Amino acid sequence: MDFLLNSFDTTDLVVVTIIGAIGLYFFFKYQSEPAAKMPTGMVPVQQNTTESKTDTSFVSRMIAEKRQVLILFGSQTGTAEEVAGRLAKDLVRYGKKALVMDPEEIEADDFEKITKIENPLLILCVATYGEGDPTDNAQALYEHVTNNEIDLTGVKYAVFALGNKTYEHFNAVGKVFDSRLEELGATRVYEIGLGDDDANLEEDFMRWREGFLPSLAATFGWELSNDGSSDRQYRLEIVEDPAAAVFKGEYGRIGAFEKQRPPFDQKNPFLSKVVAHSELHTPASERNCKHIEFSLEGSHIRYEAGDHLAVFPTNDSTLVERLGKLIDIDLSVVFKLINTDEESSKRHPFPCPCSYQTALTHYVDICAPVKSHVLKALVEYTTDEEQKKTLTLLSSASEEGLHKYSQFVGKERRSIVDILEYFDTCKPPIDYLLELLPRLQARYYSISSSPKKDSTNVSITAVLTKYNIGDRLIKGVCTNYLNGLSVGSPSPIFVRKSTMRLPHRTITPIICIGPGTGLAPFRGFLQEKAWQKAQGKEIGDIVLFFGCRTPEKDYIYQNELEQYKSDGIITDLHLAFSRYTDKKVYVQDLLWENRERVFDLIQNKNANIYVCGDARNMARDVQNTFLKMFVELGGVEADAAQTQFKQLERMRRYQADVWS
Ligand SMILES: Cc1cc2nc3c(=O)[nH]c(=O)nc-3n(C[C@H](O)[C@H](O)[C@H](O)COP(=O)(O)OP(=O)(O)OC[C@H]3O[C@@H](n4cnc5c(N)ncnc54)[C@H](O)[C@@H]3O)c2cc1C
Ligand SMILES: NC(=O)c1ccc[n+]([C@@H]2O[C@H](COP(=O)([O-])OP(=O)(O)OC[C@H]3O[C@@H](n4cnc5c(N)ncnc54)[C@H](OP(=O)(O)O)[C@@H]3O)[C@@H](O)[C@H]2O)c1
Ligand SMILES: Cc1cc2nc3c(=O)[nH]c(=O)nc-3n(C[C@H](O)[C@H](O)[C@H](O)COP(=O)(O)O)c2cc1C
Numbered sequence: 001m002d003f004l005l006n007s008f009d010t011t012d013l014v015v016v017t018i019i020g021a022i023g024l025y026f027f028f029k030y031q032s033e034p035a036a037k038m039p040t041g042m043v044p045v046q047q048n049t050t051e052s053k054t055d056t057s058f059v060s061r062m063i064a065e066k067r068q069v070l071i072l073f074g075s076q077t078g079t080a081e082e083v084a085g086r087l088a089k090d091l092v093r094y095g096k097k098a099l100v101m102d103p104e105e106i107e108a109d110d111f112e113k114i115t116k117i118e119n120p121l122l123i124l125c126v127a128t129y130g131e132g133d134p135t136d137n138a139q140a141l142y143e144h145v146t147n148n149e150i151d152l153t154g155v156k157y158a159v160f161a162l163g164n165k166t167y168e169h170f171n172a173v174g175k176v177f178d179s180r181l182e183e184l185g186a187t188r189v190y191e192i193g194l195g196d197d198d199a200n201l202e203e204d205f206m207r208w209r210e211g212f213l214p215s216l217a218a219t220f221g222w223e224l225s226n227d228g229s230s231d232r233q234y235r236l237e238i239v240e241d242p243a244a245a246v247f248k249g250e251y252g253r254i255g256a257f258e259k260q261r262p263p264f265d266q267k268n269p270f271l272s273k274v275v276a277h278s279e280l281h282t283p284a285s286e287r288n289c290k291h292i293e294f295s296l297e298g299s300h301i302r303y304e305a306g307d308h309l310a311v312f313p314t315n316d317s318t319l320v321e322r323l324g325k326l327i328d329i330d331l332s333v334v335f336k337l338i339n340t341d342e343e344s345s346k347r348h349p350f351p352c353p354c355s356y357q358t359a360l361t362h363y364v365d366i367c368a369p370v371k372s373h374v375l376k377a378l379v380e381y382t383t384d385e386e387q388k389k390t391l392t393l394l395s396s397a398s399e400e401g402l403h404k405y406s407q408f409v410g411k412e413r414r415s416i417v418d419i420l421e422y423f424d425t426c427k428p429p430i431d432y433l434l435e436l437l438p439r440l441q442a443r444y445y446s447i448s449s450s451p452k453k454d455s456t457n458v459s460i461t462a463v464l465t466k467y468n469i470g471d472r473l474i475k476g477v478c479t480n481y482l483n484g485l486s487v488g489s490p491s492p493i494f495v496r497k498s499t500m501r502l503p504h505r506t507i508t509p510i511i512c513i514g515p516g517t518g519l520a521p522f523r524g525f526l527q528e529k530a531w532q533k534a535q536g537k538e539i540g541d542i543v544l545f546f547g548c549r550t551p552e553k554d555y556i557y558q559n560e561l562e563q564y565k566s567d568g569i570i571t572d573l574h575l576a577f578s579r580y581t582d583k584k585v586y587v588q589d590l591l592w593e594n595r596e597r598v599f600d601l602i603q604n605k606n607a608n609i610y611v612c613g614d615a616r617n618m619a620r621d622v623q624n625t626f627l628k629m630f631v632e633l634g635g636v637e638a639d640a641a642q643t644q645f646k647q648l649e650r651m652r653r654y655q656a657d658v659w660s
Contacts, residue, residue: 058106059113062099065343068119069098072106074126074138074173077441079197080162083205084125085233086373087160090213092231094222097341098123104137105345108144115154121220122155122186124177127162130499131649131656132169142173145180153185156219160208164197166616166660168623171195189219198616198660200410202371203402210397234337236431239353246334247351249314249362251492254351262300266442269312269492270299274485275457285553288464289517290482293449293457294493301458305450305524306500306657309460310442312492313481315367319417320360326420329430331357337431349435356430364437367415367477372397372405374416374436377428384425391423412469443478444496446612446657448520450527458495461520461556500610500657506532509540509607511598513622515547515576515587516554518613521657522546523557525610530569541601542569543594545587547576572597587618588625599633608653615658626654 062070069091073084081102088098114120127135134142144150159181161174171194178192193208195201216222239246250256257271264270276293294309303309324331336352350363360366376395382388393401394408408414416437420426445460464483465476485491502525503510512522522544533539546561548554555575564570574590591598601607611622623645630641648654 057110058099058101059110059116061343062117065097065099067097067099068117069096069121069123070114070117071098071100071123071125072103072138072141073100074103074124074135074142075162076127076129076135076137078439079201080125080127080135082371082438083160083162083195084123086205087123087125087209089231089233090209093224093226094213094217095225096222101345102137103141106141108140111141111144112150112152115152119220120155121189121216122157122181124157124159124174125162126159126174126177128167128169128171128173132172134173138173142177145184146176149184151185152181155181155186156189157181157186158188158190158192158212158216160193160195160205160212162195162197162201164615164660166198166620167658168620190215200406202369202410203406206372206397206402206405232432232435233340234349234431234435235340236429237336237338239334239336244334244353246358247354248358249492250351251312252351257490257492260299264299264301264494266310266494269310269442269494270296270301271490272296272299272493274487274489274491276459277486277489280461280556281554282552287466287554288483289554289556290462290464290479291448291459291556292462292482292485293459294491295457297456301495302455303447303451303458303495304497305447305452305502305528306521307447307498308444308496309447309458310444310494310496311460311478311482312362312442313440313478314361315365315440315477316475316480317361319366320357323360323366323417323420324356326417327427327430327433329356331355331360335431337435350439356434359434363440364434365440365477366417366437368438369409369413370416370419371436371438372409375405375409375419377432377436378419378423378426381428381432382423382426384423387423387425391426412472413474418472440477442494444659446498446517446520446524447495448523450524450531452531453527458493459523461517461523463517498657499652500612500655501652502528503540503608505540506537507540509542509601509605511543511545511601511607511609512612513545513587513591513610514612515545515618516613517556518611518618518658519546519556521612522610523560526560526564526569530564530567533569539569540605541571541607543572543574543598543601543607544570545574545576545590547578547585547587549579550577551575551580586621588621591622591625592629595629595633599629602648602653603634606653608655609648611654611656611658613658615660619656619658 058070071084071088073080075081084100088100091098114122126138129135159174159178161171163171163174174192178188182188190212193204195204245254247254252268256268260271272294274292275295276291278291280289280291281287332355334353334355337348339347350359372395375391379388379391382391394405395401445462447458448461449457449459462479462482464479467474500521510525512525514522529539529542548556561570561573565573574594576585576587576590578584578586611619627638627641627645630636630644631638634641645654
């Protein structure tokens with residue numbers, strides 16, 4: 001099989017080298033820019049919240065504050081950060097104050113200075129993304145540690161890795177850190193923990209922590225000073241002044257949505273307006289899928305087809321009211337939560353001051369399955385003995401406790417609202433609850449438009465998450481929020497760059513595989529290709545594999561796809577209907593049926609392959625179909641097909657954008 005050798009001609013190599021160099025320049029420029037730089041001449045309004053003192057000299061700080069333990073978290077959606085915070089709280093029980101830091105806040109070059117601390121302990125809580133990549137905030141540290149021969153002799157360390165088994169590179173980043181730190185002379189004090197989000201990451205963490213803490217205590221000769229059950233990280237301050245400036249759902253500074261200042265990103269999202277909102281499924285469908293367009297006017301936000309749009313949702317107001325009633329609070333009270341550790345870089349858990357209503361609506365997640373440390377904290381505020389016992393069991397790391405937790409909270413997805421309804425004698429103080437609940441996170445959506453067609457609007461394609469567990473109806477936070485928007489509704493958003501890109505040469509053929517909402521980025525690609533054609537450029541073949549249940553219910557963007565086909569933009573349109581005939585037909589079945597044509601495009605025309613949508617099953621099934629194709633049509637053994645597949649991935653000719 002020689003498609004890899006054929007892949008590049010000399011012109012390609014020159015073009016790729018130039019683009020690569022420019023790309024690297026912008027990549028590093030982008031990576032090294034602070035998230036929200038103020039345009040020159042603007043005075044920052046300091047009001048936040050989770051703001052941090054950027055301390056490049058973490059070592060001097062640790063020495064001055066007599067901290068022996070450094071906990072670094074590589075986190076994109078908050079789980080690793082939360083786990084890091086919980087471990088820090090655990091260490092307080094041993095009389096140890098850990099420094100919890102975002103690795104982005106330390107200079108990577110300073111990292112090895114950790115050896116200057118007396119008997120230092122480093123704990124890494126790191127998530128993996130993409131193709132075994134670190135999170136954005138851990139990128140620089142990861143590169144520094146993997147590419148440099150630094151000496152970490154004397155450092156003791158442990159890693160808790162966060163990942164998901166449905167992805168090919170399960171916990172790759174944690175594993176790399178774990179082995180690399182040892183190579184660099186550090187001493188592992190406890191085996192790596194492998195958290196699997198697909199099963200029950202909370203249970204994995206509980207099990208790991210259960211062994212880790214005693215082992216740590218034994219290694220360092222630490223002794224337990226208290227059981228930690230009532231440790232508080234934040235103290236409550238009620239704000240009585242009616243004229244006080246308060247947050248009303250902003251993320252960075254008060255008034256950020258009235259006076260919007262670019263650049264817009266996670267810490268400073270753009271308050272966009274919805275300009276189109278329509279249903280893509282037919283009335284016959286039992287599900288909903290929304291096409292939503294947001295205006296980018298005045299934002300200077302640029303995006304490319306293939307990027308992701310992050311949407312900040314709010315919690316359902318009826319749930320907020322229900323929670324308020326359950327713990328009997330006045331939601332309009334304005335308050336602040338202030339870190340009791342005055343040296344901590346995180347002064348507030350979320351933007352403060354604000355009202356309880358705002359905090360429960362915008363800042364904390366009240367729908368996610370409750371974590372076991374929250375259940376443990378609730379015991380103290382429960383009066384009924386039986387309920388106390390059950391909560392204690394559910395939050396324990398015993399086999400029985402873990403099993404019960406996994407069923408009652410994990411599988412049955414009980415949120416804090418469900419728990420407080422079930423344990424009706426449990427009345428925790430609101431400020432403690434707000435301290436314990438995780439931050440409400442933005443959700444990502446594949447952008448389903450191209451700026452070449454319309455740079456002032458950006459669209460997404462979101463299928464509504466709604467399902468029953470027993471008699472409880474569970475609604476996905478963000479899709480339920482998106483479903484409730486209408487034209488004119490404001491919504492905070494930002495664009496996140498992705499690596500999924502069309503080939504630089506317009507004539508390179510593309511093979512797109514996207515069942516369900518996996519079609520989203522390909523709609524953007526098609527708009528871009530149609531634009532290229534309209535500019536007089538020659539465009540390569542486009543082979544699209546789309547799958548849905550039946551043409552009568554969920555064949556999204558049907559008219560557009562058929563129009564692109566009749567206009568000759570899509571050369572081959574393959575539709576896999578899984579619930580239309582007696583036989584389930586999936587995209588990979590049609591890929592296999594059309595293998596000769598697809599293989600020819602890969603082998604002889606340097607086609608790029610794109611896969612988008614479900615990570616749990618579809619992505620792997622599609623990949624296996626390609627491997628089978630390479631074996632049969634390329635005439636190679638399975639091992640060689642695997643190697644060639646990896647090479648396609650490395651060359652970015654096989655790109656997957658999948659989620660589960
Ligand atoms: C890079 C990326 C791109 C994405 N692109 C898109 C896109 O283009 N379109 C799109 O619609 N989504 C996309 N998603 C998914 C999206 O980000 C959200 O995860 C999704 O919309 C659900 O969010 P939610 O807040 O409504 O649900 P949440 O409140 O977060 O609830 C979702 C949770 O419910 C669980 N769940 C869902 N269904 C069931 C069920 N039947 N039974 C039990 N548990 C269940 C899930 O496991 C998940 O943990 C993408 C995700 C990523 C990471
Ligand atoms: N995290 C979340 O909350 C969340 C929310 C929404 C979606 N998702 C993920 O996003 C994916 C896309 O969602 P969607 O609702 O747009 O898609 P969908 O409508 O559920 O599925 C699209 C098509 O893919 C088919 N399919 C199922 N398993 C497949 C496999 N192994 N290989 C190929 N095709 C397969 C489906 O068939 P059948 O259904 O008939 O088998 C259907 O025809 C989902 O698979 C889900 O994992 C996650
Ligand atoms: C788009 C996407 C890609 C992911 N890629 C991987 C991966 O390659 N390997 C892995 O083990 N886990 C992967 N995960 C799972 C995350 O690492 C896991 O959910 C983790 O708990 C996230 O931690 P965070 O909330 O701190 O960012 C991925 C998750 C998403 C949403």
